[in-house]
Amino acid sequence: MKQNTIVLLIALFSLGLSAQQFTHQDTLRGSITPERAWWDLNYYHLNIEVRPDQKFISGSNLIRYKVLDAQKVLQIDLQPPLKISKVIQDGKNLEVNSMGNAHFITLKKKQIKGEYNEIVVYYSGHPKEAENAPWDGGFSWDTDNNGKHFVATSCQGLGASAWWPNKDHMYDEVDSMAISVKVPKGLIDVSNGRLRNVDKETNTFHWFVANPINNYGVNVNIGDYVHFGEKYQGEKGILDMDYYVLRDNLNKAKEQFKQAPMTLKAFEYWFGPYPFYEDSYKLVEVPYLGMEHQSSVTYGNHYQNGYLGGDLSASGWGLQFDYILIHESGHEWFANNITYKDIADMWIHESFTCYSENLYLDYHFGTNAAEEYVIGLRRNIRNNIPIIGPYGVNQEGSGDMYYKGANMLHTIRQLVNDDEKWRKVLRGLNRDFYHQTVTSAQIENYLIDQTGIELSPIFDEYLRTTMIPSLEYTITDSTLKYRYTNVVDGFKMPIRIYIDGQEHWLTPNPEWQTKTFKGNLSTFKVDRNFYVEVLKNRP
Numbered sequence: 237m238k239q240n241t242i243v244l245l246i247a248l249f250s251l252g253l254s255a256q257q258f259t260h261q262d263t264l265r266g267s268i269t270p271e272r273a274w275w276d277l278n279y280y281h282l283n284i285e286v287r288p289d290q291k292f293i294s295g296s297n298l299i300r301y302k303v304l305d306a307q308k309v310l311q312i313d314l315q316p317p318l319k320i321s322k323v324i325q326d327g328k329n330l331e332v333n334s335m336g337n338a339h340f341i342t343l344k345k346k347q348i349k350g351e352y353n354e355i356v357v358y359y360s361g362h363p364k365e366a367e368n369a370p371w372d373g374g375f376s377w378d379t380d381n382n383g384k385h386f387v388a389t390s391c392q393g394l395g396a397s398a399w400w401p402n403k404d405h406m407y408d409e410v411d412s413m414a415i416s417v418k419v420p421k422g423l424i425d426v427s428n429g430r431l432r433n434v435d436k437e438t439n440t441f442h443w444f445v446a447n448p449i450n451n452y453g454v455n456v457n458i459g460d461y462v463h464f465g466e467k468y469q470g471e472k473g474i475l476d477m478d479y480y481v482l483r484d485n486l487n488k489a490k491e492q493f494k495q496a497p498m499t500l501k502a503f504e505y506w507f508g509p510y511p512f513y514e515d516s517y518k519l520v521e522v523p524y525l526g527m528e529h530q531s532s533v534t535y536g537n538h539y540q541n542g543y544l545g546g547d548l549s550a551s552g553w554g555l556q557f558d559y560i561l562i563h564e565s566g567h568e569w570f571a572n573n574i575t576y577k578d579i580a581d582m583w584i585h586e587s588f589t590c591y592s593e594n595l596y597l598d599y600h601f602g603t604n605a606a607e608e609y610v611i612g613l614r615r616n617i618r619n620n621i622p623i624i625g626p627y628g629v630n631q632e633g634s635g636d637m638y639y640k641g642a643n644m645l646h647t648i649r650q651l652v653n654d655d656e657k658w659r660k661v662l663r664g665l666n667r668d669f670y671h672q673t674v675t676s677a678q679i680e681n682y683l684i685d686q687t688g689i690e691l692s693p694i695f696d697e698y699l700r701t702t703m704i705p706s707l708e709y710t711i712t713d714s715t716l717k718y719r720y721t722n723v724v725d726g727f728k729m730p731i732r733i734y735i736d737g738q739e740h741w742l743t744p745n746p747e748w749q750t751k752t753f754k755g756n757l758s759t760f761k762v763d764r765n766f767y768v769e770v771l772k773n774r775p
Contacts, residue, residue, distance in 0.1 A: 266630030528567030549612030587641025
């Protein structure tokens with residue numbers, strides 16, 4: 237996909253969002269309904285058969301939960317055309333009342349606070365087929381160059397309930413999970429976590445995830461895979477790194493995936509230990525571009541650097557790394573370790589992960605390379621709708637959460653003005669919110685507390701409006717007159733300037749201020765690392 241196409245897609249998405257009217261189904265999908273709130277997920281066992289010839293799946297999901305408040309009706313989500321055939325608890329069939337994608341199950345067993353119970357949901361059908369994965373989501377049914385089935389799932393936004401029954405809201409992650417997938421002979425399934433065993437008679441692959449996992453992070457990948465791997469000496473010890481690629485691409489993968497341990501080295505430096513040592517790290521080739529499936533990162537960038545061979549920043553630095561490998565691996569920290577409760581706060585995933593590309597360059601190529609890259613990404617920013625979307629209706633905000641969000645974080649790094657402190661803040665995020673679902677307010681308040689900087693107006697400016705601060709200034713002899721415009725109330729972000737190459741700091745606000753300098757004011761320059769618009773001679 238070419239760079240201008242990416243920008244166009246973001247613009248079209250944003251236009252559609254601004255005109256969208258939300259429905260009761262959106263609320264059932266996107267809010268913590270009473271039928272969700274009273275029980276806490278503990279364990280899933282997803283046990284399915286995938287029949288690529290028929291584009292058909294069938295099976296069951298065992299759902300173990302803890303009772304938080306004794307109720308009788310429980311909500312499970314599954315999207316048509318898939319259908320629930322029955323739900324069982326303690327051997328008894330339960331009544332299911334369906335309302336679109338939401339299915340309300342009336343329990344017969346008395347629910348006692350603090351106890352753990354299980355239900356098993358049986359289902360089957362032809363799941364939604366992805367037309368433009370991973371953006372629209374569903375099953376991708378494809379074949380490799382040898383005519384063998386090549387199948388994968390992706391479902392962020394659309395929801396995991398597009399292909400399996402679950403509690404499809406991000407606020408409640410399951411504590412652990414088993415995934416059993418039966419596939420045709422001659423094919424391999426790769427899912428999340430570690431492979432426990434393979435039933436050779438039925439060709440069923442049994443995987444186990446030891447860590448909490450979000451719904452859309454669960455995946456199925458089926459193909460004529462070959463496997464290779466390595467051991468990585470990381471901050472928490474030896475990490476198993478496993479790679480599953482199509483047979484014909486083995487040699488290319490062995491060369492391209494040399495960037496995987498480089499990625500972990502950079503991200504463990506900046507963010508702290510890889511969050512899922514118990515479940516290993518995997519790269520899995522898929523028939524679409526890629527996705528951040530937890531411990532089973534999917535890859536479809538055709539073994540080349542850049543974004544499908546292009547540089548999103550136009551700086552040249554975007555061709556120094558494989559965008560999908562680095563970006564989707566960065567999501568292991570921001571998306572899979574720290575996960576939004578509501579997709580409206582998706583910036584927590586995408587802003588930090590887009591920014592991680594910059595930090596990868598910083599670690600391996602130096603700070604100047606990182607600066608040129610992240611500044612170059614500004615060319616893709618639209619500033620048409622806010623980054624944070626509407627809450628409670630399963631709706632994300634602007635695609636600017638990538639490039640604008642990354643530049644907001646890069647700007648905050650300048651305000652901290654101490655890279656070791658900034659690194660400790662980023663590592664602290666992944667330590668203090670380890671394996672948690674969070675809100676934007678939690679992340680914002682943490683950054684404010686740990687940096688010691690009043691960042692609230694900065695977050696409001698960049699996340700909740702489409703405005704970009706304008707630094708207006710005029711020069712008369714040795715006097716600089718300056719102010720901010722196009723800002724929210726209380727915005728007075730310090731900014732670094734240079735005169736005769738010497739560093740100075742200003743603290744503008746919406747009122748005109750003046751400051752006298754020794755030196756040649758014609759050399760006045762605002763540090764490019766601050767994401768602001770600079771307007772000269774506007775008294």
